[in-house]
Amino acid sequence: MTSYELCLRIWMWCGWNTELTQHVHDSPHGVPVPAPLPAADGRTLVPIRDEAGQDRLARLMTFTAGTPLDSTGSSPRERERVGEILAKLRHATAGFRHPADDKLCAWDVRHLPALRPLLSRVADPAQRKVLTAAFTRFTQVAEPVLPQLRTQLLHNDFSRSNILVDHDDPAFVTGIIDFGDAVHTAIAVDVSTALLNQLPRDAAQRPVDDLFADARDVLHGYLRFADLTETELAVIPHLVMGRVVARALITLHRAALIPGNTTYILRNTEQGWGQLAWFLDRTPDEISSALL
Incomplete structure (x- = not known):
């Protein structure tokens, strides 16, 4: 891929991300998202050159008030509000179409089998053993079902850091941000991402x-x-x-490539070992019935 082709692809990805945010903002489903603000010439993406001489794309968004959910707690009823917004967001994105909405995203778990080569690069033997066992179970149990799942364009990153909340607001959720991982994927994948981000972070220290x-x-x-x-x-x-x-797999690999930024890259990785132990301590049928 030439640098020109790469620039065009980045422009397309940034453009469709902005268009999607605007689409959700304008939808009748009541999902609180920031609104892109146009420049004087009407463009929502403006090419600029920064002080270091690097070419950039700039955009301006309205401010969305609230506290990131990962910085505060939540009651059962507040978590239900989170689920309600996720459902409304699904409806809001359903009708959106764009040439870039089928991009390959490593965070779309449908493509987990493609990450197999990263298993051999996990330095810790114990971690590699756990990941291999879970990876094998996924390919045996989940992968065969993937073609049966309904798909559409979805947020795909409904993490607590992307959900803004206010405990004094009856709606609780005041904003949804970061559509950077939005992609055409399975509805079940989008829901699984949201549920993952509600799992206990200390499952290793305090088994449940x-x-x-x-x-x-x-x-x-x-x-x-x-x-x-x-x-x-x-x-x-x-x-x-x-x-x-x-x-x-993704964060361990990135941390090895960028050792100076390991604290940020691995900030959510450690909690996963206790969570994986919970899954692997149960049979596939037990896991399948967890939400039924």
Whole structure:
């Protein structure tokens, strides 16, 4: 790929991301997102050259007030509000189309099998053993079901850091940000990402019987506004596990490539070992029934 082709692709990705945010903002589903603001000439993406002489794309968005959910707690009812917004966001993105919406995203867990080469690069033998066991289970249990799942354009990164909240606001959720990983993928994948981000972070130090206790609140809220089939509900827990595996493989690999930024890159990786232990301590059938 030439540098010109790369610039065109980046422009397309940035452009469609901005267009998607505007589409959600304008939808009738009531999802709170920042609005792109046009420049004087009407463009929402403006090429600039920074002080270092690097070519950049700049955009301006309206400010969205709130506290990132990963900086505060939440009650069961507030988590249900989170699920309700996820469902409404699914409806808001359903009608959007763009040439870049089928981009290959490493964080789309449907593509976890393509990350297999990263297993051999995990330096810690114990971690490599756990990841290999979970990876194998994913390919045996979840991968065969993937072609059966309904797909559409989805946010694909409904993490607590991308959800702004206000405990004094009856709606609780005041904003959804960061559409950078949005992609055409399975509805079940999008839900699994949201549920993953509600799992206990200290499962290794404080083992639990029900890893999905808090996540189930989100699911209850989601199902008020959007449906899931029995097949989707059965595979979602396995997709959650797959996302934990993907997160470990991607972040461990990136940390090895960029050792000066390991604290940031690995900030969510450590919690995954306790979560994977929970999954691997149970049979695939037990996992499949976790949300049914």
